[in-house]
Amino acid sequence: MKKVAIIGVGHTKFGVLENQDLMDLLCDASLEAINDSNTNDENFDSVYVGSMCPETFNHISGVANALVDRIGLLPAAADHIKNGPASGGSAIKAGFQAIASGINSMVLVVGGEKMTHITTPGLVTSAIATITHPKAERSHGASLPSLAGLLTRVYLEKYDAKLDWLSDISIKNHKNGASNPLAHFQRTIESFMESAIKKGKGSWNNIYEFLNDDKTNPIIADPLRLFHICSISDGAAALVLCNAELAKKYCENPVLITGIGQATDTQIVYERDDLTVLNALRESSNQAYKMAKKTPEDIDVAELHDAFEILEAVESEDIGFFKKGEGVRAAHEGLTEIGGKIPINPSGGLKARGHPLGATGVAQVVELFWQIRGEAGKRQVSDVNTGITCNFGGFGNNILSIIVEGM
């Protein structure tokens, strides 16, 4: 198996990007990655695009064809890889396998989504809900937010944790996002509170009072409130992958992808033995650790999939950082902050960086690339050599784990 290196990355601003359509975003991230990797004069073998809903949101089904033409990479092979909100991670895996097999030596991977322009009421939610089970879940209103609310209730009761501790994850991720110039929300939750006070919307003694106020932080999927849930965003992120033997030709400090795992769980959530256990993450992270010959103790930083803040906590357990039931408490105790035992989501995560579905899995690896190279600015974690991601498809029924390391 050939080793696979990342030699350049691209990452648009995430947020409400009114003047760019999906193709603009995919092109911007791609061209930035190509520039960053000094491969402007090279031939690319393949392009893999991860995007969840371009047909529904953007009326395009040939995203990969269109991209490879528009950025001048013809006749590179081009495929569109779909795995719900983990489409970006699956696109990376496809690119990884193309190089690992020896068939390709230079591959572009890009993930992106353009969502915020949609004005049809309910279209975004209903499109995303098409990954739940049509008869056992969707028809009963079991959307992803409602399933996350259910998981939160079960978790808090079973492990005697508090909703305010869960809010600590949101607080941390917004704090990290405030240091990420590409994040959708570059603001602490404290700054939202201060704005609300200035505008005379109320007064609160502390951040938890603010976060438990129905007016400022309404319940979306009981007990989850607005600040426990990521928003919709526009954005794209890209990686240039190459056969590691060639990597030093293009850049001084390439980063290696040393482990990739992917696993599935029951599509219907109620069929799982324990709602609080992500079997697919246990399996996928085990595959990744095994391939990379690493253990959770070797990981210096992690980018996890906090579409709902409960997920970051549960994932931090099933990926091996904390015992089952201790993830929310660990976040509350500050163990997952930058400078803590295992920093999680220094980028701001899905909560603050934003979650343009197909972009997320790629953006997670971009963040680890910057962390490993010491290029993460104010949110830099110290002494990073190895990082891991969790990219979460469906409601935990199709999860990828990717381990990257300095070369």
Add this chain to the structure above:
Amino acid sequence: MKKVAIIGVGHTKFGVLENQDLMDLLCDASLEAINDSNTNDENFDSVYVGSMCPETFNHISGVANALVDRIGLLPAAADHIKNGPASGGSAIKAGFQAIASGINSMVLVVGGEKMTHITTPGLVTSAIATITHPKAERSHGASLPSLAGLLTRVYLEKYDAKLDWLSDISIKNHKNGASNPLAHFQRTIESFMESAIKKGKGSWNNIYEFLNDDKTNPIIADPLRLFHICSISDGAAALVLCNAELAKKYCENPVLITGIGQATDTQIVYERDDLTVLNALRESSNQAYKMAKKTPEDIDVAELHDAFEILEAVESEDIGFFKKGEGVRAAHEGLTEIGGKIPINPSGGLKARGHPLGATGVAQVVELFWQIRGEAGKRQVSDVNTGITCNFGGFGNNILSIIVEGM
């Protein structure tokens, strides 16, 4: 690079399948392939699903998640691969690379589409048209049929060929389809004419008069008539792939995938130097021949992508069987019939077997598997050891070529 074998196949009936939804079709083809490969007790590493429009046609976006759960293959990795009408071919390539890299040893690939249930006028056509360029083509009405009509006009004029010769391709494919018990149309065009005569719809002196009659064979996209164009169909097809070292454990006569190529061309058709040249096929087939160490002369049978009959002719040139401009004439002269110089589409092709978009690329390889094993019944080509496919995405802007051989 590990060698990759096909050890079992599945193929539903293609046609108007009223009592089966998309998941039923994908499950049926998958379970048939698993049974056929004697892998019922094995663990699968990955499942790749090729399907073009399940979101629009079937309101499902997690087809791969749903399939892997429903047929009991958890926790196998599962991804949905999209490349328009070449989604099946791209899914095979993804599975091939998973095994060739050594990361996986047992993979299920399935392609399928469920289309005929759609009653919303224009929905099928508009969904398929989302692979054309939104501004340069789609908004001007340049749908796939209209582009095929344009190509046909240019071709017939440039190479002094006749529309009746093009009809010979339809006649051949319907004749072949009449011997394929899984084909959508198991009827010769002659039998359609005989029925029309019996019903008093007219009388014709020969098949060409019938095919040039506006009442019985109306013009769809001038000069292409109904019988020059494939219909919409429901169906699915599947392959079980494994590391070739293990293949003989499961079956006596595995078939090897020895070459895979994929290449792109300009998304906008008018930007090509010559409308009658499929650059993406020249490139992808060259890649496949090179990987397999074969030339066009080594090919015993081919399954080409005749969504429009002109495509079979043009593809038969750019894949290396005939000189440019001689493909239509070669078909007219019988060179592509079973028993001819190079039999094309013994299955009946997209015209008669049917074209359930994502299923087609997989069904092509299933047909070659049967041809190589001598299991193709009345449509068996003699002495087949090596076959090639052309699976055509977009309007020739993303093409796969796959070479398979007896082991």
